[in-house]
Amino acid sequence: MIIVLKKGATDEQINHVASKLTEFGFQTHISKGTERTIIGAIGDERTLRDKPLSSIPGVEKVLPIVKPFKLVSKDFKAEPTVIDIKGIKIGGGNVAVMAGPCSVENRDMLFAIGKRVSEAGAKILRGGAFKPRSSPYAFQGLGVEGLKYLREVADEYGMLVITEMMDPRDMDDILKYTDIIQIGARNMQNFRLLRELGTIKTPVMLKRGLCATIKEFLMAAEYIAAGGNHQVILCERGIRTYETETRNTLDLSAVPVVQSNTHLPIIVDPSHGTGRRDCILPMAQAAVAAGADGVMIEVHNCPEDAMSDGDQSIVPDDFDILMKRMRVIAEAIGKKIS
Amino acid sequence: MIIVLKKGATDEQINHVASKLTEFGFQTHISKGTERTIIGAIGDERTLRDKPLSSIPGVEKVLPIVKPFKLVSKDFKAEPTVIDIKGIKIGGGNVAVMAGPCSVENRDMLFAIGKRVSEAGAKILRGGAFKPRSSPYAFQGLGVEGLKYLREVADEYGMLVITEMMDPRDMDDILKYTDIIQIGARNMQNFRLLRELGTIKTPVMLKRGLCATIKEFLMAAEYIAAGGNHQVILCERGIRTYETETRNTLDLSAVPVVQSNTHLPIIVDPSHGTGRRDCILPMAQAAVAAGADGVMIEVHNCPEDAMSDGDQSIVPDDFDILMKRMRVIAEAIGKKIS
Amino acid sequence: MIIVLKKGATDEQINHVASKLTEFGFQTHISKGTERTIIGAIGDERTLRDKPLSSIPGVEKVLPIVKPFKLVSKDFKAEPTVIDIKGIKIGGGNVAVMAGPCSVENRDMLFAIGKRVSEAGAKILRGGAFKPRSSPYAFQGLGVEGLKYLREVADEYGMLVITEMMDPRDMDDILKYTDIIQIGARNMQNFRLLRELGTIKTPVMLKRGLCATIKEFLMAAEYIAAGGNHQVILCERGIRTYETETRNTLDLSAVPVVQSNTHLPIIVDPSHGTGRRDCILPMAQAAVAAGADGVMIEVHNCPEDAMSDGDQSIVPDDFDILMKRMRVIAEAIGKKIS
Amino acid sequence: MIIVLKKGATDEQINHVASKLTEFGFQTHISKGTERTIIGAIGDERTLRDKPLSSIPGVEKVLPIVKPFKLVSKDFKAEPTVIDIKGIKIGGGNVAVMAGPCSVENRDMLFAIGKRVSEAGAKILRGGAFKPRSSPYAFQGLGVEGLKYLREVADEYGMLVITEMMDPRDMDDILKYTDIIQIGARNMQNFRLLRELGTIKTPVMLKRGLCATIKEFLMAAEYIAAGGNHQVILCERGIRTYETETRNTLDLSAVPVVQSNTHLPIIVDPSHGTGRRDCILPMAQAAVAAGADGVMIEVHNCPEDAMSDGDQSIVPDDFDILMKRMRVIAEAIGKKIS
Numbered sequence A, B, C, D: 001m002i003i004v005l006k007k008g009a010t011d012e013q014i015n016h017v018a019s020k021l022t023e024f025g026f027q028t029h030i031s032k033g034t035e036r037t038i039i040g041a042i043g044d045e046r047t048l049r050d051k052p053l054s055s056i057p058g059v060e061k062v063l064p065i066v067k068p069f070k071l072v073s074k075d076f077k078a079e080p081t082v083i084d085i086k087g088i089k090i091g092g093g094n095v096a097v098m099a100g101p102c103s104v105e106n107r108d109m110l111f112a113i114g115k116r117v118s119e120a121g122a123k124i125l126r127g128g129a130f131k132p133r134s135s136p137y138a139f140q141g142l143g144v145e146g147l148k149y150l151r152e153v154a155d156e157y158g159m160l161v162i163t164e165m166m167d168p169r170d171m172d173d174i175l176k177y178t179d180i181i182q183i184g185a186r187n188m189q190n191f192r193l194l195r196e197l198g199t200i201k202t203p204v205m206l207k208r209g210l211c212a213t214i215k216e217f218l219m220a221a222e223y224i225a226a227g228g229n230h231q232v233i234l235c236e237r238g239i240r241t242y243e244t245e246t247r248n249t250l251d252l253s254a255v256p257v258v259q260s261n262t263h264l265p266i267i268v269d270p271s272h273g274t275g276r277r278d279c280i281l282p283m284a285q286a287a288v289a290a291g292a293d294g295v296m297i298e299v300h301n302c303p304e305d306a307m308s309d310g311d312q313s314i315v316p317d318d319f320d321i322l323m324k325r326m327r328v329i330a331e332a333i334g335k336k337i338s
Helices: A010-023 A105-121 A143-156 A169-177 A191-197 A216-227 A254-261 A270-274 A277-288 A316-332 B011-023 B107-120 B144-157 B168-177 B191-197 B213-226 B254-261 B270-274 B277-289 B315-331 C010-023 C107-120 C143-158 C168-177 C191-197 C214-227 C256-260 C270-274 C277-289 C314-331 D011-023 D107-120 D144-157 D169-175 D193-196 D214-227 D254-261 D270-274 D277-289 D316-332
Strands: A001-007 A027-032 A037-042 A059-063 A083-085 A089-091 A094-100 A124-126 A160-164 A180-183 A204-209 A232-236 A266-268 A294-298 B003-004 B026-031 B036-040 B061-064 B083-085 B089-092 B094-100 B124-126 B160-164 B180-183 B204-207 B232-236 B264-269 B294-298 C002-005 C027-032 C037-042 C059-063 C083-087 C088-090 C094-100 C125-126 C160-164 C180-183 C204-209 C232-236 C264-267 C294-298 D003-004 D028-034 D037-042 D059-063 D084-085 D088-090 D094-098 D124-126 D160-163 D180-183 D204-207 D233-236 D264-268 D294-298
Touching: A001 A010, A010 A027, A010 A037, A010 C107, A027 A277, A037 C180, A089 A094, A089 B180, A089 B315, A094 A105, A105 A316, A105 C125, A124 A143, A124 C059, A143 A160, A143 A169, A160 A169, A160 D037, A169 A191, A180 A191, A180 C214, A191 A216, A191 B213, A191 D277, A204 A316, A216 A254, A216 D233, A232 A254, A232 B003, A254 A266, A254 C277, A270 A277, A270 A294, A277 A294, A277 A316, A277 C256, A277 C277, A294 A316, A294 B204, A316 C059, A316 C314, A316 D180, B011 B036, B094 B107, B094 B160, B094 B315, B107 B144, B107 B191, B107 B277, B107 B315, B124 B144, B124 B232, B144 B160, B144 B168, B168 B191, B180 B191, B180 C027, B191 B213, B213 B254, B232 B254, B254 B264, B254 D094, B264 B277, B270 B277, B270 B294, B277 B294, B277 B315, B277 D254, B315 D316, C002 C010, C010 C027, C010 C037, C088 C094, C094 C107, C094 C314, C107 C125, C107 C143, C107 C314, C107 D294, C143 C160, C160 C168, C168 C191, C168 C256, C168 D169, C168 D204, C180 C191, C191 C214, C204 C214, C204 C314, C214 C232, C232 C256, C256 C264, C264 C277, C270 C277, C277 C294, C277 C314, C294 C314, D003 D011, D011 D028, D011 D037, D028 D169, D037 D277, D059 D124, D094 D107, D094 D277, D094 D316, D107 D124, D107 D144, D107 D316, D144 D160, D169 D193, D180 D193, D193 D214, D214 D254, D233 D254, D254 D264, D270 D277, D277 D294, D294 D316
Parallel strands: A094 A124, A094 A294, A124 A160, A160 A180, A180 A204, A204 A232, A232 A266, A266 A294, B094 B124, B094 B294, B124 B160, B160 B180, B180 B204, B204 B232, B232 B264, B264 B294, C094 C125, C094 C294, C125 C160, C160 C180, C180 C204, C204 C232, C232 C264, C264 C294, D094 D124, D094 D294, D124 D160, D160 D180, D180 D204, D204 D233, D233 D264, D264 D294
Antiparallel strands: A001 A037, A001 A059, A027 A037, A083 A089, B003 B036, B003 B061, B026 B036, B083 B089, C002 C037, C002 C059, C027 C037, C083 C088, D003 D037, D003 D059, D028 D037, D084 D088
C-alpha cells in the first residue's frame, strides 16, 4: 500500500502515519518526491484495506498495490478452473449452454421447452421456482413443486439443473433437486448468504449485481471461496447505465477483464442483460466471440403468454439457429460448445 | 396503459392485441393517429404491468399511465405521514437527527459518543451490530452484544435506537432492542425480507439501493406496506455513478422528487452518500435545505481508530457545529429539528 | 402525443390543455380512465416536442408516441443504407475494417503500419492529424502535414482515409485529403458543426457521445441528414459507466438496437471503447458477431512508444489473427468483410 | 508516479521499465514488496501522464501521485479566487445569483423578467442568444439581436450579463455585449475553444460536462488557465445517471469536492441540473447550504409559453421566496448573497 501525504504534511504527521503502520505490523519506507512525500507499507496489504488510513491527519490518499481478492485470483491459481458436473464441463475451452424458461409455470410447458433446447444441444436446463419480483402483486413462482419439475425434465433429457436460491432458508429444498445453485444479481452482496454457500459442495453460479464493479463481483466470489467452496461460476448479466433502450447494458468487456483477473469461468446472460428479444441472438453470439465460457438463454414456446419475462425470451426455432451459429463462432476462436 | 403498434401493423394484429386486453379484463379504445395506431386499455393498470404485452406481434411499445406503487403514493394519502415513536416525530415538518458510530465497537465508546450526540440534540442513536462488509476478512460486528449496548446507551440518554438487520433470522433478537429497523441498500430488493417486514409493527427505515431508481425505491416500500406495516421511513444514501471522487453520488434531488410521489418521510445519509468526511457537513446542511425529513450522521470520537467507515465519520465537535447550522436552515424553510 | 393529467385535474385545466393543443394545430381526443384523464394529440408530434406542455397547470406527464428522429429512421427508409466509396462498401452485409494508428506521428511509421493493415485486408486507413487531448500539455497532432501522409499512404495501398475533424475551420483542409470525416464523441452534440456537415457531400462517421443515449445519437445523425448529407456512418465507442476496469463500457447491444431504429450502418471501435489492449480482439470479434457493419481498430507497430493511446493499440501480428477470426465470424451470420 | 509490475515480472522487464523512465528524465526507485515489485518515478509527473507506460511488458498498472491539473489547484494557490466584475463579487464568501430566462425570446419579456429578478436582488442577468438544441427542428435563438437586448436590460437594472458561446466564430460579437462568457456542458471538452478562451480577458463560466468527472472538469479549467485567463467560474449543472425522474442528477457533493481541489469559485445550476420546476427551490437552497459560490436560476414570467426549457423555469414570485431563504441560509454558514 502507498500512502500519499498532503503537500505540507509535517514531520510529526509523517511519523504518526508511519508509527500507525508499524503498529498494524507493516514495515514502512518513506520517500520524498518533488511534490509529495509517500510512505510505502510493506506486508500483507489485505489486512490494511479495512483501516481508516485516510482519517489520519496529513494523509491525502491511499493507493492499494494488489487486488483485494486472493483465492479467486490468477495469482493464486494460473490455469483456468474447469467445473465438471456429471461429465458436463464449464470453463477452459468448454462453452456451456444453459437454456429454459424464466419461470417454471407448469410441468407440460417445461417438458415441451426442455425437449426442444435439449435437441438443439443445450446441456443445462434453467428455470425459476422461487422468483424475485419487483412488484408484490406479481407471480412469485411455484416453489418446491417447480424444483421437482425441473429435476424430472432434466433427468428425462440427460441435462443438469440450474435454479435460483433467494433465501438461505430454502437451501435444503433446493440442494435436493439442483446441480448448480444460481445466486441472483440482487443477492450478489448478501454476505450472509455467500458465507453459507461457502460451506456446501454444490457449484454456485453468481450473477453480477446491477451496479457491481468487477472488483466487487470477484470479492463476492472470494466470500464463497473463503468458506471452502471453490466451484464458482460467474455470470455477467448487464449493469445499470443511463441507457434505457435496453433494460440493462450488457458489459461484454467484463468477459476478457474477468478472465485476466480470475481462474473462474464466466458466462453471459443476454436475456436479462438486454431485456429485448431482438438483442438475444446478436448478444449471445457476441458473448461466445468475446470468449465467454457459456451463455444462459431464456426460451419459451409462447412468449406472449409467459408468466414472467416473456419480452426477453426467444422461441425454440430461434434457439436452433443460435446454437448453429455459436458452434461456428466458438470454433473460430479455438473453443467448443460443451 | 397505452399500447403503441408498429407502423404497418395489420388489422389482424391490432385485433389480436385488443382481444388479449379484453381477455385480461380491460376495456379497449383503438385510435389511429397520423403515424401510429394506439390502443388504450382501460382498467386497473397495475394488473397489466406484469404481462408480456411487448411480445405480442405488432406491438412497438407499452406506455404506463399511472405509477406502479399504490399504498405509498400521494394519490392514496395526500397528507405527509408523521411517524411518532415515544413522542419523537419524523416527517411533516419534523426533521429527525440520527447519529452515532458506524459500528458498535464496545460499550465505552458507545457511551462516550451517545453522550455527545445527545447533548448536541440528536434524539436517535444509530450503530451497527450486524455489519455487511464487502470483504470476508473484515470486522463483521458484535451481534447481539452490540444491540444490548445500543439499548443501554439510548435509554441512558432518552434516545431511540436504530440499527440494521441483514438477515430475517436475526429479527427476533433485533426487535427486542431497537425502535427502528434499518434495511441497508444491498437489501432494498430482498423481497422475502420486505415481505416479512410487512408483518411486524416496528417502523422500518429503508435505504435506497445503490442503483435503485426512485420508482423501484418506492416499490420496495410498497412491498412492506402491502404486508400491513405502513411505518416506513425512506433514506437516500447515494447512488452509484461514474464519479469516483466520492464513494457514491448523493442524489439530493431525490428528496423533492420522493416527496412529490409519496406521503412517507425521507431522510438523508451523507456519510455513506459521500464517503468523505469533508462532505458531511455541507451535504447534511444541504439535505435539510432541500427539505429532507431528517439526516443520519456517523459520529466517532476517534475516526482514525474506527473499526469501520472511519473515513466518513465526523468528530463530536463538528457535530455540534452542524446541529447549530441545521437548526437555522430548518427554520428558514419552515421546519424544525425534532 | 399523450398528455396525462394529474389526479383531480379540473375541467377548466383539461380544457386549457386541449385549447393549447388546438392552438398548436393538433386535434385532441380526451379520454377518462379509471385513475387519470388523458388527452391524445393528433398531428405531427415532432413539432410538439419542443413545447413546455408539462408546465401547463394540471399536466402530470407527457408521453411521446413516435421517435424524435425522422430521416434516419427505418420508418422513413426500410432497407439498410450501403455507403459505397470508390467501390468499398459499408453496411448491408458488408463489414468494413478501419485500421491504423491513433495519431499520425510521422511518415515512416504510417507507411509501416499502413502496409501491414492493408496486407491483412483492411481497406480503410485511420489516423489522427488533429487530436482532442484532455491535457493542454499533451501532443496535439501534426495537423495538415498528418493529413498529407494519410492520403499518401492510403493511395499507395489502395485504401480510403478516415480522419477526425475537431473544428469547422479545418474543414477545407480536411476535405482535400480524406474520404470519410470522423466526428469524435465530444463533438457529437456540437450542433453548429453537425449543421455544416449536412451541407457537404463527403461521408461522415459520427461517434456516439460518452453519455449519449441511442436516441440522442440518432438525433445527431438527423441533424446531418436534415442538412442534406445522408451518408452517415454511426460508431459505437463506449459509454461512461461506473465501471473503471475499462476506460469506457462498450455498449455492443447498441448494434442491434440501432439497427432496429435506423437504416444507417453502425460500426464499433473497441480500442476507445475499452482502452485496454487485452480487450481489443475479444470485443472486435464480438462486434462482428453482434452484427456490426464494421470495426475500427488502433494498430501500432510499437505501442510502448506511441505518442497517444499506446495502451489500447494492438500490434500488426495480432491484427492478422483478428482479421482471420472476423472473416469466419462474419460468414457464420451471413455477412462478409468488405 | 508509481509503476506496479506484474507478479513474476523478470529482471529484464524491470530494468527496461526503469531505463524508459530514465530516458523520460525521471529518477527511479525500485522496491520489492511481498507480492509485487514497484518502481517510483521521481520528477514532474505531469509529463509522464501521456506516456503509454502500461504498454511496456511486465507493467501491471500505473498509479499517479499528484493531480493532473496545476494552475487551478489549491497547491498552486491556497486562498479562494474572488472574481470581481464592476464591483460584483463571486467566490470567497460571496454568493452570486444569476437569473433570467432560458432563451431571450424578445425585448419585452426580457425587460419584464429582468426587472423582477433585479428587484429580488439578483445581480447577474442570464439569457441565451445562441441555443444548443438537440433537435434540428427547434428554436435556435435570436443571435446578435438577443445579445443586444441582454445588454440593454442589464444596463437598465445595473446588472452583469452572462450568455453562452457555442462557436468560437461568434466570439467577437459576444465579447461586445457580455460580462461573463458561459461555456455549455457540451463544449466542456471542446479543446480548441478552451484554448481560445485562454487568450481573452473576459471571465468564463465553464459548465461541467454531462459525464465529466471532477478531474476532467478541472482539467478543462486548466486549459483556459494555461492560456492565460485565470478568471474561470465553474458550474455544476447535473450529471447523467440511470435515474430518469430528473433530467440529470445534480451532484451537489461536487461543491465541497471541487472546493477542496481548486481555488476557483463554483456555482450551481439547479434548473438544468434537475429539469423539474418543483426541484428548483429545494436544490437552490441546498446548493447554498452546501457552500456553493452562487446559483444560476431560470426565471420566466409565463413558463407554459416559453420557447425553451419552460418545464424547468420558475415564476418571479417563487424567485422572491427563494432569494429570501437563500439569504438566511448563506448567513447560517458564514456567507452572504453578493
